[in-house]
Amino acid sequence: MEDIYSAYILSTEHRPDFSTFVEVDEIPVIDLSETSQENLILKIGKACEKWGFFQIINHGISSDLILKVEKEAKKFFELSMEEKNTLKRDVFNAIGYYDAEHTKKAKDWKEVYDFLAKDGVQIPCSDDPHDLELCTQKNHWPQSLPHFREIMEEYGGKLEKLAYKLLELISLSLGLSGDKFLDCFENQLSLTRLNYYPPCPFPELALGVGPHRDPCVLSIVVQDDTGGLQVKKNIIGGWVPIKPIPDAFVVNLGDIFQVWSNDKYESAEHRVVLNSQKERFSYPFFLFPSHHTILKPAEELVSEEVSAKYKAYNFGKYYANRTHADFTIQEVEGIEIHDFKILD
Ligand SMILES: O=C(O)CCC(=O)C(=O)O
Numbered sequence: 001m002e003d004i005y006s007a008y009i010l011s012t013e014h015r016p017d018f019s020t021f022v023e024v025d026e027i028p029v030i031d032l033s034e035t036s037q038e039n040l041i042l043k044i045g046k047a048c049e050k051w052g053f054f055q056i057i058n059h060g061i062s063s064d065l066i067l068k069v070e071k072e073a074k075k076f077f078e079l080s081m082e083e084k085n086t087l088k089r090d091v092f093n094a095i096g097y098y099d100a101e102h103t104k105k106a107k108d109w110k111e112v113y114d115f116l117a118k119d120g121v122q123i124p125c126s127d128d129p130h131d132l133e134l135c136t137q138k139n140h141w142p143q144s145l146p147h148f149r150e151i152m153e154e155y156g157g158k159l160e161k162l163a164y165k166l167l168e169l170i171s172l173s174l175g176l177s178g179d180k181f182l183d184c185f186e187n188q189l190s191l192t193r194l195n196y197y198p199p200c201p202f203p204e205l206a207l208g209v210g211p212h213r214d215p216c217v218l219s220i221v222v223q224d225d226t227g228g229l230q231v232k233k234n235i236i237g238g239w240v241p242i243k244p245i246p247d248a249f250v251v252n253l254g255d256i257f258q259v260w261s262n263d264k265y266e267s268a269e270h271r272v273v274l275n276s277q278k279e280r281f282s283y284p285f286f287l288f289p290s291h292h293t294i295l296k297p298a299e300e301l302v303s304e305e306v307s308a309k310y311k312a313y314n315f316g317k318y319y320a321n322r323t324h325a326d327f328t329i330q331e332v333e334g335i336e337i338h339d340f341k342i343l344d
């Protein structure tokens with residue numbers, strides 16, 4: 001194996017086993033244009049409880065806009081390394097181009113480009129609770145692509161609105177009011193990401209993204225027709241592929257909904273496997289609250305019979321820890337929500 005590849009090689013237990021795929025058709029596909037709101041909420045609730053994943057159709061975002069995003073994303077990743085490196089994110093401004101994310105101590109086989117829904121938002125500079133310094137997060141736009149910014153801002157804005165609609169429906173499915181969590185998003189850290197996974201000569205040894213749970217409220221993933229996203233379901237024996245469906249978007253719950261729902265819903269573990277022949281693109285939107293948000297289970301879901309399963313925690317400090325973990329291969333894993341778990 002050539003040296004430049006060695007950083008991508010996963011330890012044996014994390015390598016994808018292509019012989020044990022579970023072919024099921026069960027990831028629910030939900031039609032957002034369903035006229036009965038009651039039925040819609042019921043279907044979403046069931047999908048969140050069983051999978052933490054579902055796909056949506058008739059979401060109101062045109063395939064024409066997706067095509068434009070796809071074209072611009074391809075042009076972006078074809079830019080010279082020199083130009084992409086001028087847009088590179090760093091430990092203080094974790095927004096922009098990046099080609100060295102790590103999961104499970106191996107490098108992910110991908111390049112990414114992120115932009116914020118709210119340019120100029122602030123996050124704590126460190127996870128030290130006594131350090132009050134804030135770092136401003138800025139978008140970096142490529143100068144040589146004249147339509148890129150306009151198309152991406154339109155796309156990000158539409159996905160943000162769709163995320164609020166899903167937030168409302170998922171809140172209702174928990175028996176909470178539709179606007180229960182809306183206050184958390186005024187200075188939100190939400191971002192849109194472009195993911196590029198080149199063909200990989202050794203797909204059995206590396207991953208596009210290693211096994212992880214999203215740290216956000218929810219993610220909306222628009223993927224091309226290559227396939228590769230998989231969700232872990234232990235009860236049916238392993239990794240389940242999320243099949244690309246034309247014009248459908250994938251929705252998955254993040255850690256914050258798991259905490260808000262007091263473990264009624266799961267932030268499911270997922271990963272992206274690679275293809276030796278075909279490249280893959282995906283364009284997720286991650287809904288994040290503002291940094292000063294205190295996260296804890298919704299009080300309506302806590303009672304004498306059902307105790308709170310998480311201690312309250314500050315989102316910004318948690319986010320700072322996660323962001324810093326992206327820049328180093330750490331011996332100690334970064335903070336995860338189970339670190340806030342109240343043990344029985
Ligand atoms: O590329 C995808 O389909 C999903 C990537 C992902 O899970 C992530 O960026 O968190």
Ligand SMILES: [Fe+2]
Binds near residue numbers: 214270
């Ligand atoms: Fe993810």
